[in-house]
Amino acid sequence: MKLYIYEHCPFCVMAKMIFVLKNYPVELIYLLYDDVQTPMQMVGRKLLPILGYNSNSFMPESQDIIKYIDHKVDHPRVISPVDSAISQWVNNLQRFIYRLTYPRWIKAPFPEFATDSAKKYFLQTKDPSGKGFVSDLADPALLQRAQKAVDILDDLLVIYPLLDYKRDLSISDFTLFAQLHSLSIVKGLTYGPHVEEWRRHASEICSIELHDELAN
Template identity: 30%
Template structure:
C-alpha cells in the first residue's frame, strides 16, 4: 500500500496523520509538484493525496483518511468533541495571509516535492495568481501577514488536547491540525502556548513532523 503526497499539502497531512495514528503499514511516496503524469495514471487527474493498493487507487483526503481508519489497528477515530467548524472558520478568516506566508517558504524549505527547479517553478507559476502577487512581494510583506495570523492564533478557542481525551485522535483534529502544523514553517511566528501544546501532542500521536527546525 502506498500513499502519494506532498509534504506541505494540508490535505495530504490529513491522510498521513491517520495512517500514523492507526499504525497502517504503508509507504509514503513524495511526488514532485509538477509530476502530473503519475496522478493522471493513478486517478485520472492531478490531485494528492492518492492511496494505492493492489490494482486500486483513490483520491480525496477524507475518503482516504476514513479508509485508513477502517483498516488500521486500535480504536477508530472519535467523533468531533468540539465545534471544529467554528475553529476552522477562524483559521480560514486569514487564509490569504496564511498562503502569502507559506507559499514562498514552501519552495525554499527543501521539501521533497520541490527537489527540482521545474517543480518549484510549476508551484510558483500556479500559486502566485491565487495570492494575486509575486512570491517576492509576499515575502516582503511578511510582517503584515504575520501580524494578521498571530491575531488569529491568539483568538482561537480552546483546542482540546489528546491528553484530555485519553490520548486519542478525533476527526476534528484531522480538520484543524494540518494548517496549524504548516504555520510552524514561519520563523518567529508567535504561536500561543495552548496551540503549541496542541501541535506537539498531535504530532507525537500521529508521527507527523512539525517545521520548527527548518522554519524560514
Template identity: 30%
Template sequence: MNKSGNTKIYVYNHCPYCIKVRLVADLSGLAYQLEFLANDDEKAHIDRIGSKQVPFLEKKEGTCLKESDEICKYIAEIQSFEIANSSISPIVKGLIAELAPHYRRVVYPRIPYHPKNECDFPTQSAKEYFINKKSQYIGDMDIFLRNPPKDSINEINRILLEIDPYINTPFINGDKFSWDDINIFPIFYILTMAKDLLEIPSNIKKYIQSMENKTNIELY
C-alpha cells in the same frame, strides 16, 4: 497491479490534505509506504488516478483511492480505528477559515525553498511549476518571500491567540481523536514553516508537539 504488495500513500510534504491522511494512517497503525511526488510530475498522478491531485492511496491489489476525507474513512474502516465526530466550537471553525488568506501570503512563498520540502521540489522545474500556479492566487511570491507581509503576520498572530484557549492535548478536544484534529492540525502544521515570523501560543504549541510525537509527521 501494486508489485510491492504494500499500501502506498502518495503525497507532498507541504500539502495539508496529505497531512490529514498521514495522521489517520500513523495513529491507526496502518502499515504503508509513503511516496513523495515531485510537484511538476503530472504523469505520476494521471497514470494512476486520471487527474493531478494528492493525496491518493494505492491499495495492495493496485486500485487507487483519492480525496483525503475518503482515504481517512477507508483507513479508519480497515484498521477499526475510531474517529470521533467534530465537537469543537463553531467559533474556532470560523477563525480557522479567517486564517486561510493570510497563511497563504506568508507560507506559500516559503514552500518551494524549505529544506524539508526538497522531496516535493527536487528540480528547478518543480519549483517554477508551484510558483507559477500559486502566484495566480496570492500575487508576486518573490516579493512576499523577500518582504513577508506584516499585515498578514499580525492577523495570524491575533487569530491564533483567539483559538488558543480552545485547544487541548493530547488531541484537540481532549482524549479522543476526532475530525477536528484531521481538519485543524494540518493548518497548524504548515504554519510552523513560518515559525520564525509568528508567535505560536502555548496551547497550540503543546498540542502540535504532542501530535508530532505520536506520528511520523515532522513539524517544520
C-alpha cells in the same frame, strides 16, 4: 498500501496522520511537483494525496482516505463530531495562510521541489502573473494577521483536548494539526502555551515533524 504525497501539503499531512494513529502500515512516496502524469494516470487529476491499494486501485482526497482506513481498524474511531469553533478557526486561517506559506515552501528542501523544473512549475501554477508572490514573504500585515489567529486559537484550546490515539478522533483534530503544521514554516510567530502544547504533542503522537527549524 502506498500513499503518494507532498511534504508541504496540509491534506497530505491529514492522510499521513490516520495511518500513524491507527498503526496501519503504508509506504510513503513523494512525487515531484511537476509530475503531472502519475496522478493523472491514477485518478485523472493532478492532486495529492492519493492512496494506492488493492494492487491497482487509487483513492484521492484526504478525508476519504481517513474514512477508508478508519473502517479498517476499530480503535481509535473517527466518530467525534466536528468542533464548530475549531472548524471556524481553520476556515478563517485558510483565507490567507497560503499567501504566507507559498513563498516559504518553495524555499524549503522538500522532495517535491528537488528539481528546478518542479520549482518552476510550482511558481507558474501558484503565481502565474509573477506579481506579489515573493513580496508576501515579509508582509507585516500578513504576519500580524497570522499572529492574531494564533492568539485566538490559544483561547479555544483551553478546553479542546490534546490529540490522543486513545480517545475517539474528530476531523477537527486532523484539520487543526494540518494548519498548525503549515504555520510552522512561518518564522516570527509566538505560540501561546495551549497552542504550543497541542501542536508539539500532536507532532509527537503522529510522528510528523513540524517545520520550525526551516521557518523563514
